[in-house]
């Protein structure tokens with residue numbers, strides 16, 4: 103049984119996003135050259151959480167414009183373009199919880215609630231599962247939110263008195279524009295048609311991390327932290343020039359980018375079909391692909 107985390111109560115006090123739990127929206131804010139900061143929030147004003155705030159100013163403006171109150175900041179890893187805005191966000195919302203890998207406390211110093219792979223907690227009406235996904239960095243984690251009917255209502259208690267081990271109280275229509283899929287916040291481990299560089303991990307670790315993602319439901323939305331999709335697909339097509347799925351996706355992505363649209367979120371099913379790193383047969387094959395991608399200049 104997962105531990106009961108005290109900050110669940112704080113989120114309940116801030117208000118549930120949607121009656122019945124879940125149904126939250128996910129929005130992305132483009133920042134810096136090609137980063138995305140993700141916001142999970144309700145359809146109206148209320149509590150919100152952000153993932154990997156590279157910077158604070160545009161995130162504060164985005165939240166304030168919508169009357170959203172920041173209650174939590176989730177970090178996937180310690181790189182500055184994922185944690186750089188945290189201190190200023192805390193100055194604006196001092197009560198916000200900072201959730202990160204406890205093993206990386208020295209490199210992510212502002213965390214108020216440390217987690218590890220295998221942990222589960224409830225946030226804004228959604229169950230959050232922590233996945234250990236080393237490879238890009240040694241302590242990289244990802245956050246997987248199963249489709250919302252599987253989550254518990256914020257603050258509700260199950261038969262054992264554990265707020266993380268309860269049944270959903272009801273299944274209600276989700277807000278418009280919020281598909282009932284799982285959500286994966288994968289940081290710099292999985293990119294659309296790519297994967298992160300192996301700064302601190304081995305091909306074996308990255309292979310195992312990516313296979314965890316590949317095992318998630320096909321419809322899971324994948325919130326990659328950088329807009330690298332067109333470059334990744336152009337490289338992939340150079341490796342697999344006759345692959346029709348990669349070719350079609352590259353054309354679609356180029357149309358989207360020419361129109362100024364993000365290519366994120368992706369989906370697990372699409373990545374299984376078009377991501378050479380997810381399709382790699384073993385760690386050695388992944389290592390060859392990663393070296394090829396590192397050297398590729400287009």
Ligand SMILES: [Fe+2]
Nearest residue numbers: 179181238290
């Ligand atoms: Fe990174």
